[in-house]
Amino acid sequence: MSSTAPARKGGRSEFGVALLLLALGVWAIVDALGLSDLASRGPVSAKTVPIVVGGLLIAMAVLLAVDLLRGGRGEAEGGEDVDLSHGADWRTIGLLVAAFAANALLIERLGWPVSGAILFFGTTFALGSRRFVLNALISVGLSVGTWYLFNLALGIPLPVGILKGIL
Amino acid sequence: MPIVVGYVPTPEGRAAFDRAIEEARLRGLRLVVVNASRGDALVDPRYATSDDWASVRDRLAESGIEHETAQQVAAVDPADQLLRVAHEANAELIVIGLRPRSPVGKFILGSSAQTVLLQAECPVLAVKAAPL
Amino acid sequence: MDGVSSLLDGFATAITPINLLYAFIGVLLGTAIGVLPGIGPAMTIALLLPITVSLEPTQAFIMFAGIYYGGMYGGSTTSILLNTPGESASVVTAIEGNLMAKRGRGAAALATAAIGSFVAGTIGTLALALLAPVIVKLAVQMGAPDYFAVMVLAFIAVTTVLGSSMVRGLASLGVGLLIGTIGIDPTSGQQRLTFGIPELADGIDVVVLAVGLFAVGEALWVAAHLRRAPVEVIGVSNVRMTRDDWRRSWKPWLRGTAIGFPFGAVPAGGAEIPTFLSYAVEKKLTKHPEDFGNGAIEGVAGPEATNNASAAGGLVPLLTLGIPTTATAAVMLGAFQTYGIQPGPRLLDTQATLVWGLIASLFIGNVILLALNLPLATVWARLLRIPRPYLYAGILFFASIGAYAANNSTFDLWLLLVIGLLGFLMRRYGLPVVPAIIGIILGPAAEKQLRRALQISNGELGGLYNTWFSRAVYAVIVILLVAPPLIRWIRSRRDAGGTPIAQHHANVEGQ
Numbered sequence: 001m002s003s004t005a006p007a008r009k010g011g012r013s014e015f016g017v018a019l020l021l022l023a024l025g026v027w028a029i030v031d032a033l034g035l036s037d038l039a040s041r042g043p044v045s046a047k048t049v050p051i052v053v054g055g056l057l058i059a060m061a062v063l064l065a066v067d068l069l070r071g072g073r074g075e076a077e078g079g080e081d082v083d084l085s086h087g088a089d090w091r092t093i094g095l096l097v098a099a100f101a102a103n104a105l106l107i108e109r110l111g112w113p114v115s116g117a118i119l120f121f122g123t124t125f126a127l128g129s130r131r132f133v134l135n136a137l138i139s140v141g142l143s144v145g146t147w148y149l150f151n152l153a154l155g156i157p158l159p160v161g162i163l164k165g166i167l
Numbered sequence: 168m169p170i171v172v173g174y175v176p177t178p179e180g181r182a183a184f185d186r187a188i189e190e191a192r193l194r195g196l197r198l199v200v201v202n203a204s205r206g207d208a209l210v211d212p213r214y215a216t217s218d219d220w221a222s223v224r225d226r227l228a229e230s231g232i233e234h235e236t237a238q239q240v241a242a243v244d245p246a247d248q249l250l251r252v253a254h255e256a257n258a259e260l261i262v263i264g265l266r267p268r269s270p271v272g273k274f275i276l277g278s279s280a281q282t283v284l285l286q287a288e289c290p291v292l293a294v295k296a297a298p299l
Numbered sequence: 300m301d302g303v304s305s306l307l308d309g310f311a312t313a314i315t316p317i318n319l320l321y322a323f324i325g326v327l328l329g330t331a332i333g334v335l336p337g338i339g340p341a342m343t344i345a346l347l348l349p350i351t352v353s354l355e356p357t358q359a360f361i362m363f364a365g366i367y368y369g370g371m372y373g374g375s376t377t378s379i380l381l382n383t384p385g386e387s388a389s390v391v392t393a394i395e396g397n398l399m400a401k402r403g404r405g406a407a408a409l410a411t412a413a414i415g416s417f418v419a420g421t422i423g424t425l426a427l428a429l430l431a432p433v434i435v436k437l438a439v440q441m442g443a444p445d446y447f448a449v450m451v452l453a454f455i456a457v458t459t460v461l462g463s464s465m466v467r468g469l470a471s472l473g474v475g476l477l478i479g480t481i482g483i484d485p486t487s488g489q490q491r492l493t494f495g496i497p498e499l500a501d502g503i504d505v506v507v508l509a510v511g512l513f514a515v516g517e518a519l520w521v522a523a524h525l526r527r528a529p530v531e532v533i534g535v536s537n538v539r540m541t542r543d544d545w546r547r548s549w550k551p552w553l554r555g556t557a558i559g560f561p562f563g564a565v566p567a568g569g570a571e572i573p574t575f576l577s578y579a580v581e582k583k584l585t586k587h588p589e590d591f592g593n594g595a596i597e598g599v600a601g602p603e604a605t606n607n608a609s610a611a612g613g614l615v616p617l618l619t620l621g622i623p624t625t626a627t628a629a630v631m632l633g634a635f636q637t638y639g640i641q642p643g644p645r646l647l648d649t650q651a652t653l654v655w656g657l658i659a660s661l662f663i664g665n666v667i668l669l670a671l672n673l674p675l676a677t678v679w680a681r682l683l684r685i686p687r688p689y690l691y692a693g694i695l696f697f698a699s700i701g702a703y704a705a706n707n708s709t710f711d712l713w714l715l716l717v718i719g720l721l722g723f724l725m726r727r728y729g730l731p732v733v734p735a736i737i738g739i740i741l742g743p744a745a746e747k748q749l750r751r752a753l754q755i756s757n758g759e760l761g762g763l764y765n766t767w768f769s770r771a772v773y774a775v776i777v778i779l780l781v782a783p784p785l786i787r788w789i790r791s792r793r794d795a796g797g798t799p800i801a802q803h804h805a806n807v808e809g810q
Contacts, residue, residue, distance in 0.1 A: 013728075014728050017470075017724070017728045017730070020724075021470055021474070024473075024477055025473070027492070028477055028480070028492065031491060031492050032491070035484075035487075035489050035491065036489065044749065044750050044753045044758075045487070046484040046486065046487040046489050048749075049476070049480055049742075049746045049749070050477075050480055050491055050492065053473055053476045053480065054477075056469065056472075056473040057470065057473040057474070057477065060466055060467075060469050060470035060473055063466045064467065064470060067466055072464070073729070074464065074727075074728040074729025074730065075729040076728070076729055089522065089523045089524065089525070090523070092522045092523060092525075093519055093522060093523050093723075096518070096519060096695070097519075097716065097720075099695075100515075100695060100699070100712075100719075101716065103699055103712070104699075104709055104712040104713055104716065107699075107703060107709060107712070108709055112700075116696065116699070116700070119695065119696055119699060120692050120693075120696050123688070123691065123692035123695050123696070124688040124689065124692045126522070127525070127687060127688035127691055127692065128205070128207065128242055128525075128688055129686060129688035129689070130244065131277055133274065133275055133277075134275050134276060134277075137275065138689075142696060146700060150350075150700065150704065158700070158703070205686075206529055208529065208683065208684050208685055208686045208687060209336050209381070209530055209683045210381070210529055210531075210532045210680070210683035210684050211529035211684065212684060214529045216531045217531065240529070
């Protein structure tokens with residue numbers, strides 16, 4: 001059985017996780033305190049669960065920080081496709097996020113057939129595939145195909161944007 | 168100034184390998200055997216298994232010629248990896264296997280052989296698989 | 300008997316051509332997904348949710364269940380033929396299975412895995428069919444405090460058993476509970492945690508959450524750490540077993556089923572513990588101990604059966620009580636909610652056709668899966684040649700469609716990105732994802748039960764544990780919370796006393 005080495009490196013950034021948990025917990029409690037006690041019986045109201053959860057998050061933030069100070073590290077998730085011996089490939093992630101954002105921005109202006117194709121093409125590019133012609137063909141095929149599939153076969157409309165009238 | 172051969176565990180790859188050994192013997196040159204993959208997919212049939220690669224090494228040992236093997240994975244097409252090795256080793260000859268591809272197939276899927284043929288700095292010997 | 304006649308009705312539903320078709324699609328998809336790296340049944344069901352919205356719930360769930368079971372079959376193919384295991388539940392199969400394959404016994408390994416899965420799946424589904432009505436009869440007597448206690452048990456169990464760090468598990472649960480709270484509070488009508496953004500008033504769509512955490516988060520994570528060197532696939536020709544293999548396999552199949560089903564039915568039993576347990580049992584009981592570590596067929600037969608039995612077991616709490624025990628079950632629960640169906644003890648009555656049709660189609664699905672996997676295992680392995688860029692591009696592509704189509708809103712796409720990044724961070728820093736999804740999906744239901752219980756008791760906190768059942772459950776929870784640190788403390792005391800003696804022995808022996 002192959003094993004992936006646990007990524008226990010430079011734990012400083014993990015304090016950010018504790019910080020995030022703390023922030024979430026505080027947010028939950030603050031938001032809850034702004035609620036009124038409408039329609040509640042006894043000790044439990046709309047505020048209760050957010051406050052309890054907020055408390056849980058703050059407690060965990062503290063315990064996590066303690067664990068980190070003691071040298072514990074969160075073990076990054078391994079898997080058959082994952083090679084943890086190098087650091088994260090930020091360039092790839094950035095490109096993926098960009099492709100995704102492009103779709104989110106363009107889907108209503110240019111329509112799914114266009115934005116979806118950009119998404120697919122961008123993702124294959126980000127992940128290293130350089131077969132541009134093939135990828136472009138697949139991208140367009142998929143975006144147009146799914147547009148038809150969703151609109152006609154499933155009755156779920158996807159925006160058609162600039163291709164209105166053609167499709 | 169060695170001979171570099173791009174090995175793939177397919178009939179044309181093996182044909183190229185055989186021919187490359189012959190050439191190396193004929194010319195008295197060192198042979199560098201390269202098996203490259205992009206590492207794109209979890210499974211790549213063009214990446215030699217450990218058994219296969221071991222038999223490649225065995226054959227090289229038996230042949231008695233001076234040789235070097237390189238099995239590698241890089242984020243670049245295998246054809247480009249082969250060209251890089253050839254460039255760095257200052258190869259005198261590149262040997263590759265050739266499989267039939269239609270013009271449309273070449274356009275859509277690309278052709279490693281074409282890449283090597285057009286971009287090599289030295290002569291390229293393209294070998295077809297032995298007819299069955 | 301009640302159950303048997305309902306089951307027969309269920310078969311009548313399941314055998315209709317269209318439902319057979321959906322069962323077939325489901326198991327086909329499930330196997331493919333089980334084989335492919337990086338994709339799991341939970342993600343697939345989440346991605347399919349928007350598409351299935353226009354279908355009849357029965358058909359959709361038949362398909363989902365097929366995916367659920369199919370994923371188990373596909374995962375074992377990968378773990379036997381490759382040097383790396385697929386789903387974590389298949390890790391144990393890979394130990395002996397891959398060794399068998401390396402010694403040229405891959406055919407037998409695949410066969411025993413497939414047949415064992417079939418046996419376990421069938422027996423497990425039968426157990427499900429027989430148990431469900433019984434549990435439902437008991438469950439109807441459960442009141443709000445009992446439900447709340449069981450849900451808390453589900454929360455705690457999933458954080459303590461999975462993964463090694465209870466702190467991180469609870470943190471992940473907390474994040475999930477928080478996200479589940481976003482939206483309008485049903486009792487008082489106030490908006491909670493919404494920043495006043497109108498799109499968040501209805502809470503975050505289940506599709507966006509499940510797809511974001513599992514699909515987008517996974518894709519981003521893998522993209523950042525793509526493994527480079529390809530892995531060897533071991534070639535296998537016709538999949539079959541010798542008589543000797545059969546003889547050695549059938550008892551492990553049965554034992555595996557017996558171990559897997561109860562574990563699957565209990566909150567957070569999950570599938571990892573029982574498969575390791577099955578492996579240990581088979582190793583102890585085998586008449587061929589020298590084979591273990593060299594490719595012992597019992598080491599494949601037992602764990603594989605356990606796997607599938609535990610999947611069947613997981614459906615018990617889901618269908619009878621509405622409690623999910625795994626991530627996939629949680630997503631299916633979310634699917635129920637999307638259809639407006641409330642799982643719980645009444646589900647068997649109000650949606651009898653759906654539930655019994657589902658269970659019946661599981662039997663059929665198992666048969667189809669056996670037929671698909673026995674002869675075609677090596678064909679499935681070819682799927683592994685798909686270059687990752689296309690796999691993950693496809694995931695993100697369909698994830699985006701799904702998220703947008705859920706509410707026809709771009710806002711959901713941005714939410715998807717945020718949740719996806721959250722999923723990425725969780726994977727990076729070792730926060731398990733399963734407690735989060737269970738927190739998200741079960742949280743609101745738990746809150747409802749909590750407030751109902753306290754309303755009934757008129758605000759007395761004692762109302763939370765005034766029944767024997769809830770008290771028993773809370774006792775179990777306390778044990779779960781206290782036991783691990785206690786065991787660790789006892790072990791450390793024992794080791795400290797034992798080590799000098801062990802060292803002394805070693806020194807003496809080493810001379």
